[in-house]
Amino acid sequence: MAGPHFRTRIKFCGLTRPGDARLACELGVDAVGVIFAARSRRRVAPARAAAVRAALSPLVTLVALFMDNDEREVRAAIAEARPTLLQFHGGEDDAFCRHFGLPYLKGLGLGGARVDAGTLRARWPHAAGFVLDGHAPGAAGGSGQRLETANIPADLDRPWLLAGGLDPDNVGEAVRAVRPWGVDVAGGIELAPGVKDGQRMRRFVEAVRAADADAAAATIR
Numbered sequence: 001m002a003g004p005h006f007r008t009r010i011k012f013c014g015l016t017r018p019g020d021a022r023l024a025c026e027l028g029v030d031a032v033g034v035i036f037a038a039r040s041r042r043r044v045a046p047a048r049a050a051a052v053r054a055a056l057s058p059l060v061t062l063v064a065l066f067m068d069n070d071e072r073e074v075r076a077a078i079a080e081a082r083p084t085l086l087q088f089h090g091g092e093d094d095a096f097c098r099h100f101g102l103p104y105l106k107g108l109g110l111g112g113a114r115v116d117a118g119t120l121r122a123r124w125p126h127a128a129g130f131v132l133d134g135h136a137p138g139a140a141g142g143s144g145q146r147l148e149t150a151n152i153p154a155d156l157d158r159p160w161l162l163a164g165g166l167d168p169d170n171v172g173e174a175v176r177a178v179r180p181w182g183v184d185v186a187g188g189i190e191l192a193p194g195v196k197d198g199q200r201m202r203r204f205v206e207a208v209r210a211a212d213a214d215a216a217a218a219t220i221r
């Protein structure tokens with residue numbers, strides 16, 4: 001689902017501090033992610049995720065991100081943090097992902113790997129959308145590795161977020177080049193893992209909005 005969207009959705013991922021969540025909302029981001037993956041340097045306990053959630057404005061989505069967590073951990077995190085959307089970034093199949101009764105995004109590392117849209121639809125038929133990341137398949141996300149444009153599946157008829165190595169200086173060009181439904185960023189707006197930088201958050205949003213304005217102007221012309 002690429003095309004002339006007037007507003008590229010923005011997800012800031014790996015938040016650990018309620019103050020960062022408040023600023024993200026003021027900047028107009030669509031979603032804030034909290035990470036429960038054991039391999040993440042941004043991992044939070046469910047109680048901390050609940051504090052981030054409490055700082056969110058209405059209409060801003062809390063995304064709970066898992067990577068090969070077991071069912072008990074996923075259930076405990078959902079019970080305490082009460083996310084509205086799940087993201088599975090490991091080897092989870094469709095049956096596991098949909099088991100929790102919430103919509104889900106499937107995250108995939110496509111570094112050096114090509115996969116076609118039909119395969120994604122067949123393997124995760126109930127996914128609300130996909131997060132296409134630049135890291136190697138099976139590796140953890142949040143790696144800062146860019147996704148090669150050639151590895152983005154053509155004709156993906158679901159919402160998809162571009163992820164991997166985005167920052168305030170390169171996201172505008174990336175949005176103009178591939179017109180993703182949304183963008184997802186962790187490291188590019190940070191001072192340190194899990195500690196977001198207000199200036200970088202602001203500049204990131206401004207860069208996406210500038211690219212959107214160009215696309216809207218081109219559509220109207």
Ligand SMILES: O=C(O)c1ccccc1N[C@@H]1O[C@H](COP(=O)(O)O)[C@@H](O)[C@H]1O
Pocket residue numbers: 012013014033035037039040041042065067089107131133140141142143144145163164165166184185186187188
């Ligand atoms: O960010 C993490 O620590 C992480 C760990 C395990 C799975 C996914 C993870 N993050 C996802 O990767 C993208 C891109 O990160 P970055 O911008 O390259 O640092 C991030 O937005 C999450 O969706």
